[in-house]
Amino acid sequence: MTPTAPAATTAPLLAAGLPAVACASWCIDGTGHTDAPFPEDQVCRGATVEVELTRRPLVEVADDDWRRETVHLYLQRRPGHTPVVEMYRGELGESVTFTLDEAEALGLALGQAVQQARG
Numbered sequence: 001m002t003p004t005a006p007a008a009t010t011a012p013l014l015a016a017g018l019p020a021v022a023c024a025s026w027c028i029d030g031t032g033h034t035d036a037p038f039p040e041d042q043v044c045r046g047a048t049v050e051v052e053l054t055r056r057p058l059v060e061v062a063d064d065d066w067r068r069e070t071v072h073l074y075l076q077r078r079p080g081h082t083p084v085v086e087m088y089r090g091e092l093g094e095s096v097t098f099t100l101d102e103a104e105a106l107g108l109a110l111g112q113a114v115q116q117a118r119g
């Protein structure tokens, strides 16, 4: 390839981003997602909580980097929608989406199960 103008890779002209959205208080981005390619991509996402599955075998997550499989969950809000909780297992596991009420019910059920088991 032939080199072009030396400043071609810096601050392209008129590459205006999208107008900022009002991020949720828990959004780890917090800047309004102006760099999203489309408005539907202006998604707020909360911090990921990881729970290691201590009875699962070790899996190689990177070159010679072995870890226990984990369950990941985080808050997510798509533009014009109410927040949901996304949860998935493993690195590429199938995700499950919970409404806030569903996530709360699951959390209560898990807590009650643990209380029952521990007597």
Ligand SMILES: [Zn+2]
Pocket: 022, 023, 024, 027, 028, 029, 030, 031, 032, 033, 043, 044, 045
């Ligand atoms: Zn956001």
